[in-house]
Amino acid sequence: MVRATLLGSLLLAVTACGGGGSDSGAASGGKDAEGAKNASPQAVVTIAPKDGADRVATTGALKVAAAKGKLTEVSVEDAKGHEVEGKITGGGTGWKPSVHLATHTRYTVRAVAKDAGGRSTTQKSSFTTLTPKATFTGNFTPEDGTKVGVGMPFSVNFTRGITHPEDVEKAITIKTEPAVEVRGHWFGNDRLDFRPEEYWKPGTKVSVTLNLDGVEGRPGVYGKQAKKVDFTIGRSQISTVDVKTQKMTVRRDGKVIKTIPVTTGKSGYDTWNGQMVITERLSVTRMNGETVGYGGEYDIKDVPHAMRLTTSGTFIHGNYWGGGTFGNYASSHGCVGLRDVKGGYDGSVSAAWFFNRSMVGDVVVVKHSHDKTVAPDNGLNGWNMSWKEWTA
Template structure:
């Protein structure tokens, strides 16, 4: 106090009391303020390690909010007479597709894939005709919320259809040269679509390519002869394919065939001999007679396409007029569409192994009636499969055309694929 006297002691006492009272009120007020600050601090502290109830509530609200993703399906729900190609389109806006299921009324799924980063779904192939399909599609927005859409539609019923006659048959065992061939009853103007609808799988795996002969036939084969024992599965999914304007395929089936042992027989028209090679080893040498001068045998690689125990051969059917009409040709196997056969022959005497005396076929010594398995003709017939290869060389004729029978092996791989 520096020795300075305080005047008005009573007044000072009262003032001191007021100051003490004020100090008490200030302490209470401060306590209230502290509580308020502490309370606010507790709420604010949730951003830095509190119980997070406010944030959880917001997060739950976000998850429960409707998805912003929108799924669109064309054609519209309930549509009828829908095109089998190009009409089905599934897409997502403001999100990405996460699941798409399309199936027919029997529950068979339509394969496809999500493309463009989740924006669209594309079917792997055309749809079948006269079929009801169901669509179930789900998309997610950026928050992971899902939006779904379910629709159905029915494809068109064709007024005009086409079918394909195919060979070999389901369950067949064939030779190493046998292609899978389909001959259509209508000319095809959309060959790429039709070819895409024929899927061929092999075991062991080998690349197989198709080649069109005209507009009504397609053959499939590997680059080289099939490997012995190969198993081939063909999915013929032509139902709904528009092969030409307004004309649709109607076949949908799976078939299988197996390649047997390897057998390639080589006919030398100059030496009048045929060597039979099975699985890389010669097992037989047979005297033959080939086409005489003026009616020579085609050169080239030919595939056995038909086997007939006994058949009639008439020159009128192949442009030779009435030169011959043999009603009981034994052990005949077709090599071309134009009438080339390798067959038993009981009328050419000593020509076998010595001279060429036929009208273009390859003849093997045999007996009338085709009953013997021991004659050269009978032995070869009973040891041959449809699809076996017969190679003719050293004839005075040209090489057979690839489309004349199943003889595409006379075409280079590059031309085959072109």
């Protein structure tokens, strides 16, 4: 009896000692962990503009910041789910968009920051951008889905003079396959052309993104285009007109495929020297001296196989009135003439042959003329500038 009672007392003591220490420790650790878990996050997220704001500027207004923590996630989307690109800066203390916002658009912002303890703070906000009173667009060439020659730049003519050219140029991105550096050059304040250093490589695929919607091109005047344009570079065709010999040599992919007798601008009406890009092809057109400052000197209503080389009126075209001038002497008012027939029905004549084998973007080079080199903005003729001049 005494032994049993003593054994029971020992067991009780051991159990009480071991059990009591374990319970106490578990209770204390559980409270600490639970307290840390349930503590309020310390990170503070601030979004500008404030929730519900409207008439928000498309640049400079959107900002996200974090205090007492670091941003881990920021998303900005429009109503269609299109996300605005941006990046976290300052080691997680801020975020800013990489591009401008579109006009008259509602955006939703969601930002997440974590404090030193790993606890997250999430903030959401929505706002609407301004609706501009004045806008501009860019009229561009070449068109989407076209195939063009190796000399064709991507050219944009704006409907308003641009006073913030850096912002506008940044909003136009060009990607190519295979990759090649493409740079823009401004002609005045309303035209921006893009080209590589050398003629395009045949077969190059060019993709242009015009993200002009929301760009402030001049004070209070915003772009309204958001468009993608894809075009392809065809085979290489470069034709060289030698004024001395009155002959044109046509090279396709570097090989001579034909030499054609021509007639160029006579004395006082000399044809421009330089590299000129075909920008327009017309099966038949009217040519009137009145339109180019040669009033009353000619008015031909049915010029066949005409292809424009300059804005000022230089063409390479069919000529059915030239008689024996082709390959012998200069007789035109500045254009390059090729033998043709009235009505342009004969596909075997030089003008028809050349017209049928040419495309917009092909290059015609004129050399040995007494005139000066064509201005780079007279047509799409920026190839007459060095790369250093183009990128200056």
